[in-house]
Amino acid sequence: MTGKGGTGKTTVAASLALALAAEGRRVLLVEVEERQGIAQLFETEALPYEERRIASASGGGEVNALAIDAELAMLDYLEMFYKLGRAGRALRKLGAIDFATTVAPGIRDVLLTGKVCEAVRRKDKAGWPVYDAVVLDAPPTGRITRFLNVNDEVAGLARMGPIHNQAQAVMRVLKSPQTAIHLVTLLEEMPVQETMDGVAELRAAGLPVGAVIVNMVRPVLLGDADLARAAEDSGAVAAGKRRTAVAKALSQAGLGGARRGGVAERLVDPLLAQAHEHAQRVVLEREQRAAIAGLGLPVRELELLGDGVDLGGLYRLADSLRKQAVPGGTQAAGGDAAQGPYDGEDLYEAAYPDGAGPDTADEAAEAPEAPEAPEAPEAAQEGAAGPAADGDL
Numbered sequence: 510m511t512g513k514g515g516t517g518k519t520t521v522a523a524s525l526a527l528a529l530a531a532e533g534r535r536v537l538l539v540e541v542e543e544r545q546g547i548a549q550l551f552e553t554e555a556l557p558y559e560e561r562r563i564a565s566a567s568g569g570g571e572v573n574a575l576a577i578d579a580e581l582a583m584l585d586y587l588e589m590f591y592k593l594g595r596a597g598r599a600l601r602k603l604g605a606i607d608f609a610t611t612v613a614p615g616i617r618d619v620l621l622t623g624k625v626c627e628a629v630r631r632k633d634k635a636g637w638p639v640y641d642a643v644v645l646d647a648p649p650t651g652r653i654t655r656f657l658n659v660n661d662e663v664a665g666l667a668r669m670g671p672i673h674n675q676a677q678a679v680m681r682v683l684k685s686p687q688t689a690i691h692l693v694t695l696l697e698e699m700p701v702q703e704t705m706d707g708v709a710e711l712r713a714a715g716l717p718v719g720a721v722i723v724n725m726v727r728p729v730l731l732g733d734a735d736l737a738r739a740a741e742d743s744g745a746v747a748a749g750k751r752r753t754a755v756a757k758a759l760s761q762a763g764l765g766g767a768r769r770g771g772v773a774e775r776l777v778d779p780l781l782a783q784a785h786e787h788a789q790r791v792v793l794e795r796e797q798r799a800a801i802a803g804l805g806l807p808v809r810e811l812e813l814l815g816d817g818v819d820l821g822g823l824y825r826l827a828d829s830l831r832k833q834a835v836p837g838g839t840q841a842a843g844g845d846a847a848q849g850p851y852d853g854e855d856l857y858e859a860a861y862p863d864g865a866g867p868d869t870a871d872e873a874a875e876a877p878e879a880p881e882a883p884e885a886p887e888a889a890q891e892g893a894a895g896p897a898a899d900g901d902l
């Protein structure tokens with residue numbers, strides 16, 4: 510999930526995670542900007558660098574959350590490739606990792622995208638994907654293409670070996686139909702322009718664009734004829750007639766006499782001014798909607814919640830997404846076609862072709878209890894009775 514800052518990227522990512530978790534599915538919601546936005550939204554304490562369950566959905570569904578810490582991800586990475594367990598910790602004491610992750614933002618992005626893709630590809634002991642979907646509260650539109658494409662650069666720099674393989678495996682996930690990059694916008698000129706630029710950049714980079722999610726949509730309060738009348742800058746005569754008509758209507762509604770200087774008359778001008786503003790806004794919003802439609806992408810709309818977004822509001826937005834068909838939640842339903850070309854190309858396998866993986870005791874402990882399954886995971890996934898395995902990002 511990307512979008513211009515402040516448009517509701519974190520809120521919409523969390524709503525999407527909740528929507529995707531319905532009907533007993535398991536979703537991971539990830540944040541990479543070190544702001545603890547997810548914890549705030551779900552009204553829980555700050556998230557450690559560890560996956561933990563933060564919300565439930567219908568049918569036993571659950572949302573787990575992870576706030577990726579770039580420095581700890583760096584240690585993971587060093588351990589994975591160089592088994593620098595203790596040496597890595599020594600480096601950290603020296604501040605070397607801090608240095609590497611802040612001075613070279615590219616390194617940071619490699620670590621963050623690598624961790625996200627690892628979660629996407631992770632399988633349990635029986636070979637099932639651990640998560641049905643992984644939702645990333647990604648960097649804003651202005652940075653998203655570079656962020657997602659950073660592994661292409663790395664793969665070019667390291668021509669072969671485990672780092673090259675890892676970078677390529679990440680790019681394969683990010684460019685596959687398993688991934689969908691959704692863009693949050695408001696019906697305002699700047700965010701819509703940013704959305705259009707972002708979509709063009711993503712498309713040029715060959716990255717899979719998903720849906721545009723228009724957030725904080727306000728209702729239209731007038732019918733078309735009234736809107737047209739309220740929008741026009743009327744001449745003095747028409748304005749006079751209109752003021753009289755409105756004063757009469759207010760008076761009929763019991764708001765005092767319609768005569769000059771009465772309560773009703775004093776309400777008229779502010780009300781007409783508000784109607785004018787409203788009508789102008791609706792006209793502008795229609796222009797923005799048309800621009801968005803021109804992108805040829807699926808569009809979803811989320812209402813502006815009057816009281817802000819609390820936990821209840823989050824579930825309401827999730828519900829709304831479900832009613833509109835959750836983006837990324839339907840196309841792979843009932844099958845695992847989206848994962849077809851990537852079967853057997855697990856990130857860790859790519860890094861460790863000989864099967865000598867890193868010490869993943871922590872992850873093993875986190876994985877759910879899975880029965881020993883002698884048959885190949887691919888065969889198990891053909892069955893209709895298995896868990897939904899869209900694995901959408």
Ligand SMILES: Nc1ncnc2c1ncn2[C@@H]1O[C@H](COP(=O)(O)OP(=O)(O)O)[C@@H](O)[C@H]1O
Pocket residue numbers: 512513514515516517518519520521546724725726811812813814815817818826
């Ligand atoms: N649909 C909505 N209705 C009302 N308030 C919203 C909605 N979506 C987001 N907000 C509010 O807008 C602010 C910015 O949202 P946030 O998700 O933090 O944006 P971002 O991650 O893009 O910076 C927050 O205060 C949030 O509660």
Ligand SMILES: [Mg+2]
Pocket residue numbers: 518519520546
């Ligand atoms: Mg945010």
